[in-house]
Amino acid sequence: DTGVSQDPRHKITKRGQNVTFRCDPISEHNRLYWYRQTLGQGPEFLTYFQNEAQLEKSRLLSDRFSAERPKGSFSTLEIQRTEQGDSAMYLCASTSERGGTDTQYFGPGTRLTVL
Amino acid sequence: DQQVKQNSPSLSVQEGRISILNCDYTNSMFDYFLWYKKYPAEGPTFLISISSIKDKNEDGRFTVFLNKSAKHLSLHIVPSQPGDSAVYFCAATTFSWGKLQFGAGTQVVVTP
Numbered sequence: 242d243t244g245v246s247q248d249p250r251h252k253i254t255k256r257g258q259n260v261t262f263r264c265d266p267i268s269e270h271n272r273l274y275w276y277r278q279t280l281g282q283g284p285e286f287l288t289y290f291q292n293e294a295q296l297e298k299s300r301l302l303s304d305r306f307s308a309e310r311p312k313g314s315f316s317t318l319e320i321q322r323t324e325q326g327d328s329a330m331y332l333c334a335s336t337s338e339r340g341g342t343d344t345q346y347f348g349p350g351t352r353l354t355v356l
Numbered sequence: 357d358q359q360v361k362q363n364s365p366s367l368s369v370q371e372g373r374i375s376i377l378n379c380d381y382t383n384s385m386f387d388y389f390l391w392y393k394k395y396p397a398e399g400p401t402f403l404i405s406i407s408s409i410k411d412k413n414e415d416g417r418f419t420v421f422l423n424k425s426a427k428h429l430s431l432h433i434v435p436s437q438p439g440d441s442a443v444y445f446c447a448a449t450t451f452s453w454g455k456l457q458f459g460a461g462t463q464v465v466v467t468p
Contacts, residue, residue, distance in 0.1 A: 283459050284445070332399055344402050349398050
């Protein structure tokens with residue numbers, strides 16, 4: 242399977258705990274995006290990387306959120322001191338570096354539930 | 357602010373008939389548009405896209421129409437099949453952006 246993979250698929254945590262999600266993009270893709278989707282809404286952009294550089298962060302990404310892509314391959318998204326409002330589906334997508342016209346391919350997502 | 361809008365939250369269509377999904381946008385900078393399909397508990401799957409230099413793009417049963425003056429696009433699915441039952445998202449971006457702006461989605465149900 243050469244698609245985008247995400248781990249874990251589901252995460253249940255208690256408020257105040259830290260969680261970390263992992264995304265493995267399609268191997269030849271330089272750009273990696275994180276989105277968040279809540280019930281009844283479309284995905285909302287959080288941040289993106291070109292290789293290992295984080296080039297843009299949404300204002301949705303509070304200081305409790307941090308994302309890394311240390312070697313330009315897989316990426317992690319960490320949420321510290323989780324809140325109930327963080328409950329959502331976290332989606333990762335990847336594309337090549339040619340720019341905005343390239344199709345973004347999504348992983349299956351990580352569903353986070355904060356109790 | 358919601359720059360991409362899908363005003364119909366749901367659509368029911370009979371198998372074999374045409375499904376028409378609509379999408380409006382407000383940002384005139386958008387120059388690339390995509391449609392994604394999403395099943396429950398899965399990530400969005402790319403369906404079809406269109407650049408602002410075109411007004412129509414076809415791929416099998418799927419056709420996307422773009423009306424730039426009205427800032428409106430539509431997705432036609434002909435003929436509709438039961439496996440088309442899913443949530444469909446319209447997305448927009450610019451050539452320099454990369455990040456996608458999504459609409460809220462339309463739930464399509466294809467009935468026998």
